[in-house]
Amino acid sequence: MRPHPNDAPTRTGWTPPGGRPPLSSRLLRATWRGLPGRRYRAGRERSLPVAAADGSVLVTDHYFPRSPGDFPTLLVRSPYGRGLPWSPMYGVLFAEQGFHVVLQSCRGTGGSGGRWHLWRNESADALATVEWLRRQVWFDGRLGTVGPSCLGYTQWALAADPPPELKAMAVQVGLHDPHRFFHAGGALHLENALVSGVGMTHQHRGVLRFAAAANRLRRDLGRIAAAWPMRPAWRRALGEEARWLDDALGHPDADDPYWDGASPGGAADGSRVPTALVTGFHDALAGQSFEQYARLRAAGCEVSLLAGPWTHGTALQQGWAEGFAEMLAWLRAHLCDDPSALRPTRVRVHVGGANVWRDLDDWPPAADPSPWFAAPAGRLGRGRPEAPGLLASFRYDPADPTPSVGGPLLSPGAGPRDNRALEAREDVITFTGEPLTAPLEVVGPVSALVRVSADSGRCHVFVRLCDVDGRGRSVNVCDGLGVLDAEREAVVELAVPMGAAAHRFAAGHRIRWQVSGGAHPRYARHPGTADPVAEAAAGTPVRITLRPGSALLLPETGEVRPSG
Structure with a gap:
């Protein structure tokens, strides 16, 4: 075991300089509660130049413990700038716990040279940064990575060709597959795409400019989503700087050569880098986190998973104390030979509705999917109904698309929400079970089998699982969207993943299955025709009919003792 850093000698030729983190970072850091106590005072070297793979200068800040000794290094590569909240969350906090932290602006952002693109440069620039690290006298050869969202993508980009120094990763609400983020399931994820585009285009320029851009998008989102066609409207709103996003939204086919090399997720298939994953069940990237876990487990890689009751944003706010503790314990275990804070199981999840945390041996836990069948008169039950013909029919109108309410969004309206007003619309149908006589737990992947037809043969089918309490309040648990592309009136069985x-x-609560023709503007509305969603010049109303045999598939599990 390595000696404690306080007992280690100062590395030859380097003395911690006296620079302090910015005042704004220190003030924000002081507001957080529930974090472990500080071990060291943090220092900072500001705006160090690091050569990118193409020779551009990557502007880099170095945070460190203001104490002599050897400390491992964490690499944090960000397209969102190096100021708030990244400086206090990753620079200051981890330096206080005994890590060097290299916080770097990606190419074309935050003062770094070159041109920004989501996936073209990150692997090469990360390796160039590691080469720079090798020449730093304070770098002792122990390297980890940490960060959320697109900072997770930059970690997977390094892991695609991992240097020997890389000993641990901590990926929080992280991205690895851009195509899946924009187009999963054959639908354009419009709202999340535009929100992410604003963040990547403006956040690295400072809080005020980012806030102004976010407010503009909030004001313009309805107009963009309602435009026929949509693409010129979002082009005007995003501007020339976000041309990469316009290109990404305009290439819906995953097999298009445009996407070659976009996803470094294959790194997980042969990875030997111990990886901690932190996600939220209402995170827009939760599906990618669960996929990362499955691929790492299949590869025999050491991996842990923490899944909380969070959205993408609240994982970094209300969930920050839990997430930070998880990542810190993992990085200490694998970079400092100190496993004392690791939990005994690979997986820890928060069970909504019960408000308890559960420790699990693996994800998902063993559970055979139990079908809950839709039945006439809006009933939902375990028995397969014998009714012939149809269960329900509704009209979806692209000129008045069914709105989105809550769910896995990047915007502030994400997460569990009251769905009663939505369910009162004529273009939303629901199937509801009888009040439960005993608690029922659902833990694992949820899906739906939808037997459906449409008079045009083309539509979206949005399905959602809700929890209805004794007052009739209907709250979303998870959801998914399928795409029908068939002959007119043909009955098709759609298998729809619901996260x-x-x-x-x-x-006393009831299980509800909600079905509609979309969730707008979370997903771009289906025009009801064969025209591409982004290019359609008009829409046509569609009559959608649900057929017997349609069912929710719920992974029901037995009672498990809470872990705390």
């Missing part, structure tokens, strides 16, 4: 859940339906 993962860990939720207890209390005794």
Whole structure:
């Protein structure tokens, strides 16, 4: 075991300089509660030049413990700038716990040279940064990575060709597959795409400019989503600087050569780098985190998973104390030979509805999917109904698209929400079970089998699982969207993934299955025709009919003792 850093000698030729983190970072850091106590005072070297793979200068800040000794290094590569909140969350906090932290602006952002692109340069620039690290006298050869969202993507980009120094990763609400983020399931994820585009285009320029751009998008989102066609409207709103996003939204086919090399997720298939994953069940990237876990487990890689009751944003706010503790314990275990804070199981999940945390041996836990069948008169039950013909029919109108309410969004309206007003619309149908006589827990991937037809043969089918309490309040648990592309009136069986859940339906509550023709502007509306969604010049109303045999598939699990 390595000696404690306080007992280690100062590395030859380097004395910690006296620079302090910016005042704004120190003030924000002081507001956080529930974090471990500070071990060291943090220092900072500002705006160090690091050569990118093409020779551009990558502007880099170095945070460090203001104490002699050897400390491992964490690499944090960000397209969002190096100021708030990244400076206090990753620079200051981890330096206080005994790490060098290299916080770097990606190419074309935050003062770094070159041109920004989401996936073209990150692997090469990360390796160039590691080469720079090798020449730093304070770098002792122990390297980890940490960060959320697109900072997770930059970690996977390094892991695609991992240097020997890379000993641990901590990926928080992280991205690895851009195509899946923009186009999963055959639908354009419009709202999340535009919100992410604003963040990547403006956040590295400072809080005020980013806030102004976010407010403009909030004001213009409805106009963009309602435009026929949409693409010129979002082009005007995003501007020339976000041309990469316009290109990404305009290439829906995953097999298009445009996407070659975009996803470094294959790194997980042969990875030997111990990796901690932190996600939220209402995170827009939760599906990618669960996929990362499955691929790492299949590869025999050491991996842990923490899944909380969070959205993409609240994982970095209300969930920050839990997430930070998880990542810190992992990085200490694998970079400092100190496993004392690791939990005994690979997986820890928060069970909604019960408000408890559960420790699990693996994800997902063993559970055979149990079908809950839609039945006439809006009923939902375990028995397969014998009714012939149809269960329900509704009209979806692209000129008045069914709105989105809550769910896995990047915007502030994400997460669980009351769905009663949505369910009162004529273009939303629901199937509801009887009040439960005992609690029922659903833990694992949820899906739906939808037997459906449409008079045009083309539509979206949005399905959602809700928990209805004794007052009739209907709250979303998870959801998914399928795409029907068939002959007119042909009955098709759609298997629709609905994400993962860990939720207890209390005794007296009811299980509800919600079905509609979309969730707008979360997904770009389907025009009801064969025209590409982004290019359609007009829409046509569609009559959508649900057929017997349609069912929710719920991974029901037995009672498990809470872990705390």
